Amino acid sequence: MLDIKFIRENPDIVRNACRVKNFPDVVDELLMTDARVRELKTITQTMTAEKNKISREIPSATDKAPLIQRSKEISDEIANDMAELATAEEKLNDLMHRVPQIPAASAPIGADDTANTVVKTVGTPRKFDFTPRPQWDLLDMNNWWMPEKIANTCGTRVYALCGELAELELAVQTYVIQKLIGKGFKYIDCPSITKPQTIFNAGHFIGSDMSVMNNDVFMLTDTDRCLAGTSEIIMNSLFAGEILPESELPLKFAGFSPCFRREAGAAGRDTRGLVRVHQFKKVEQFIFCRPEDSDEMHELLLNNLCEIMVDLELPYRVIANSTGDMGFNKVKMNDVEAWIPSEGTYRELGSCSSIGTFQARRTNTRFRENGTNEVKFVATLNNTGIALPRALVPIIENHQNPDGSVNIPKCLQPLMGGRTKIGGSH
């Protein structure tokens, strides 16, 4: 959500944002509705002020009847305008939730991911002297998963890791959490069950009708709860309605949670393997900060993920996502992609997003500025810490040996009891 004053004063900037982000332009309708709301507010408030004045006079009046009569008349007049005001406010509220966040000037302009640009490429893809196996072959060879059994038992797009790879998954998770704790992030073990409002607060969806989430979110039947697709949404709503002291900012969190996604829009894509599943696990970085610190925090979050790529000894690249690819609520977005040998390409492992005050306006999370004592909205940012099991795909493919075994990145070896490799015939 944007500031209504900003929209009034900069309609062209907002119209342009709608255009480059590929969302319908509702600015004119919004401004007309806003004008009507303000007009009705002025009218009803003036009448209410008079009614209140009369009510205050009644207790001490000698002849109460005429005052009560007049007060009733005003009430009737107000009721009509209030009804229209309520309708207009509801419409305005919905329109406000259809206006996308303004993208950063630095973001590439384009309709979709074909307009994305590569910011940097780090590491050189390994030259194999044998044909590298795809993830599923390595999983099969080492009995690291049980795809048929799980598909029959739990359905498709669900996985179960077993044996040493399950151990490695836990090691990666632990490694990343400990690394972020070491960088001053507060570790939160987040729940996955939440209220739809929490998802709405995160601002990924357009409009005020929450049914639009149905393609993406698992609802829990016969309850008012749903399953969170990421702990980002939980952390984002953690301080809803609060005014934080500026001295507490920036607040840095490392949230861990199981994540649930319907993937209804991805039918047929990545059905094999560990890349796209209904239930996965994710360590998520989340920051609340002063708006002026957003860019610095964005770099910090992005750098953390880049370090993790290096620690895991993965060739990777950083993408600047285009305006059409970054989504409704974002100012700036950088995907981090790891090299996948079997596909000969890079694939997304994480996504670093700067949201500005867009989410904070929905959650009403603010801070009190030190010198001026002014209350302002905080800025929020998020980035993946590690997504599992997806991150295991480049790990096992890049570090595989001809016999199907996988070398363990050095940083994970202490967490694996000192082992240097898993799988194969050893």
Added chain:
RNA sequence: GGAGUCGUCGCAUAGUUGGUCUAGUGCGCCACAUUGGAAAUGUGGUAUACCGGCAACGGUAUCAAGGGUUCGAAUCCCUUCGACUCCGCCA
């Protein structure tokens, strides 16, 4: 799941026979005074959002949230949410 208590301005509290409560008090916080400096003390101030206004300022709303009764609701009624205490059940 059953029974009960309860949600007031940062914190703690007063206020529940509806009307000087546009919410009192204490603590905290800010400013000023006093002081060599501090403590203590004194005085004043201390919410958020929105509407109108160049501004000073005026107005409206908010006593968990929403709705209702009433000329008028922190106070009465209903619904929802949340907290606590017992009981039951259970990893």
